[in-house]
Amino acid sequence: MSDELLRPTVQGLIGTSEKPWRLTSQAYVAFFGGVLASTTIAVVNARRLGVPPDKRRLMMLVGGLAFVAAVVVGALLADDGTGAARLGARVVAVVAILLLIRLQQPMDRAFVLRNGEYGSLWGPGLLAVFTLGLVEVLVIVALAGAL
Structure with a gap:
C-alpha cells in the first residue's frame, strides 16, 4: 500500500549541477561589496537552488530598489x-540581502534536506x-560630486 504522505516531496526540486x-x-x-554584488550573487544562487523565475525577478527588483536607495543614502x-x-x-545592502535570503530559504531548506553540499563562495564573492x-x-x- 503506497501512502502519499510518505512519498518524498523534495526530490526533483533541485535541478542544477552547480553547487549553491x-x-x-x-x-x-x-x-563588503554592496547591493550590486550581493544581489548578483543572490540571484545566481537562487538559480542554482531552483528558485522559480518569478521569485528571481522579484529578487532583481528588490536589488534594484536597494541599489537606488544605497546610492541616494550614500550621496x-x-x-x-x-x-x-x-x-x-x-x-x-545588508537589509536588502536579508530580504533576498528570505526569498531563497524554502529552496535552500529543500537542498539541505537532500544532504546537498554547498560550494565555495570565495572566488565568486571576491570577484x-x-x-x-x-x-x-x-x-x-x-552622484555625490554632482550634488
Missing part, C-alpha cells in the same frame, strides 16, 4: 567626510566585491 552557496555567506558579500551622507556614506550604503562593489562606489561618488 550558503545563504549566510551572502551577507559578507553584501557588507546624501557623502558631504561630512566621516565615512557615513559607506556605512549608510552598507546598511542598505563580485571587487568589480560590482567598485562600480557601486563610483556611482555614489559621481
Whole structure:
C-alpha cells in the first residue's frame, strides 16, 4: 500500500549541477561589496537552488530598489567626510540581502534536506566585491560630486 504522505516531496526540486552557496555567506558579500554584488550573487544562487523565475525577478527588483536607495543614502551622507556614506550604503545592502535570503530559504531548506553540499563562495564573492562593489562606489561618488 503506497501512502502519499510518505512519498518524498523534495526530490526533483533541485535541478542544477552547480553547487549553491550558503545563504549566510551572502551577507559578507553584501557588507563588503554592496547591493550590486550581493544581489548578483543572490540571484545566481537562487538559480542554482531552483528558485522559480518569478521569485528571481522579484529578487532583481528588490536589488534594484536597494541599489537606488544605497546610492541616494550614500550621496546624501557623502558631504561630512566621516565615512557615513559607506556605512549608510552598507546598511542598505545588508537589509536588502536579508530580504533576498528570505526569498531563497524554502529552496535552500529543500537542498539541505537532500544532504546537498554547498560550494565555495570565495572566488565568486571576491570577484563580485571587487568589480560590482567598485562600480557601486563610483556611482555614489559621481552622484555625490554632482550634488
